[in-house]
Amino acid sequence: MEEFIVAERLTKKYGNINAVDGLDLVVYSGEIFGFLGPNGAGKTTTIRMMTTLTKPTDGRVHINGFDVVHDACKVREVIGVVQQHISLDRDLTVRENMEYHARLRRLKPAERKKRISELLDYVGLSEYADRMVDALSGGMKKRAAIVCSLIHNPKVLFLDEPTVGLDAQGRRRLWDLVRRLNSDGTTIFLTTHYIEEAEALCRRVGIMHRGRLIALDTPLALRRKLGLIAVETIVGNRETHYQFFADRAEANRYVQSLPPDVGTVIIRESNLEDVFVVQTGEKVGGG
Ligand SMILES: Nc1ncnc2c1ncn2[C@@H]1O[C@H](COP(=O)(O)OP(=O)(O)OP(=O)(O)O)[C@@H](O)[C@H]1O
Ligand SMILES: [Mg+2]
Numbered sequence: 035m036e037e038f039i040v041a042e043r044l045t046k047k048y049g050n051i052n053a054v055d056g057l058d059l060v061v062y063s064g065e066i067f068g069f070l071g072p073n074g075a076g077k078t079t080t081i082r083m084m085t086t087l088t089k090p091t092d093g094r095v096h097i098n099g100f101d102v103v104h105d106a107c108k109v110r111e112v113i114g115v116v117q118q119h120i121s122l123d124r125d126l127t128v129r130e131n132m133e134y135h136a137r138l139r140r141l142k143p144a145e146r147k148k149r150i151s152e153l154l155d156y157v158g159l160s161e162y163a164d165r166m167v168d169a170l171s172g173g174m175k176k177r178a179a180i181v182c183s184l185i186h187n188p189k190v191l192f193l194d195e196p197t198v199g200l201d202a203q204g205r206r207r208l209w210d211l212v213r214r215l216n217s218d219g220t221t222i223f224l225t226t227h228y229i230e231e232a233e234a235l236c237r238r239v240g241i242m243h244r245g246r247l248i249a250l251d252t253p254l255a256l257r258r259k260l261g262l263i264a265v266e267t268i269v270g271n272r273e274t275h276y277q278f279f280a281d282r283a284e285a286n287r288y289v290q291s292l293p294p295d296v297g298t299v300i301i302r303e304s305n306l307e308d309v310f311v312v313q314t315g316e317k318v319g320g321g
Contacts, residue, residue: 035062038190038221039084043093046079053079055245056093061223063189066216068236069225070306072316075242077225078118081192084223085115098189114183118194118225120175122167128154128178129163132185139186153181157211173204177211184215191215193224197231209235229307241310248313256309264308265289268298276311278304 039061046054054076061067069077082088084095086106094101100108122131129150136146154160157177167175176196183191193212197205212235216222226232232239233253241249241256249256261278263285268274279285285301292299310316 035064037061038063039095039097039223041080041084041093041095044080044083044090044095045092046076046083046088047091052245054083054090057245057247059240059247059250061190061221063221064216064219065237066212066222066224066235068232068239069223069242070227070229070232070239070310071225071242072227074244076245077242078194080242081115081194081223081225085113085192086110087115111186112189114186114188114191116176116179116183116191116193116196118198120179122175122179122182124168125166127164127166128159128170128181131167131178131182135182135185141185149185149187153184157181171204173200173207176200176204176208180211184220188220190221190223193222195225195227197226197228205231229305229310232306239306241306241313243310243314243316249309253306256306257304260304260309260312262304264300264302264304266298266300266302267292267296269296276308278308278312 037060039059041057041059044054044057045052057080069080071077083090084097084102086102086109089103094103097109098112102109123134126134132150132153133146136150141149154163157180159174159177159181162170162174167178170178196212197208200208212222212224224235236253238250238252239256240247261280263279263282265277265279265285265288266274277288279288282301289299289301
């Protein structure tokens with residue numbers, strides 16, 4: 035697999051806050067890579083540096099072989115970005131927003147028209163093309179923002195928290211779109227603080243905590259290192275206690291050995307939340 039995004043000791047400081055602190059990371063061409071972490075972990079700051087929106091304080095990033103600081107124009111040719119907060123013009127229709135992006139990307143008029151109609155069809159927005167953005171549902175707005183960022187056919191698409199605020203159906207529809215884009219050849223770099231989103235979509239995930247990458251692997255490999263089966267026990271009103279085991283047989287042996295005063299026992303599959311909690315002592319969702 036070809037190395038597509040390469041970050042080396044990537045660092046961003048805001049005053050004395052290390053928003054991103056010496057990040058080393060490789061994302062391969064063709065993968066769906068997920069950046070997981072709680073609020074303030076440094077996910078958006080990383081995307082902003084990778085997409086030439088802010089300069090690193092230290093370290094560097096190459097995308098498709100080009101340095102994001104010294105070859106920003108070359109980098110912008112191959113990237114598409116959907117920012118955390120929707121950046122569409124709400125007083126324009128979907129098509130007008132797409133036209134605007136197509137002009138920015140200098141598509142010729144004939145090409146513009148064709149590309150816009152193909153993309154509208156691709157994301158199922160053809161019949162909403164002439165509606166004002168403000169009149170669309172949250173899921174449609176997100177899809178509209180995605181098509182604007184795809185106008186120049188980028189090799190990699192950055193999606194910062196793509197499903198925040200969407201209902202279950204909207205979220206699943208967006209996951210399907212991300213998968214389809216990826217199988218049609220687009221590398222995807224997304225951030226999320228939803229564990230199930232990272233598990234459902236991403237080939238590999240990096241877990242960020244206070245600007246640092248604390249874990250990096252496939253979801254299954256990360257869970258396997260911890261133990262695929264989790265046992266939660268509660269004694270009286272005290273805190274829940276977690277233990278992890280390689281398989282159910284081991285977990286069952288442990289449960290049978292528990293003293294009788296253990297009130298509640300839950301046996302379940304482990305997840306990326308467990309990986310995060312064990313590594314940091316905190317929860318991804320805060321608390
Ligand atoms: N422009 C800025 N000026 C000062 N501090 C900033 C700026 N942008 C981010 N930060 C700080 O950098 C840290 C990382 O923020 P960042 O937005 O990258 O986190 P995040 O992982 O994207 O969080 P969220 O899940 O809330 O979007 C935070 O402490 C944040 O307050
Ligand atoms: Mg963010």
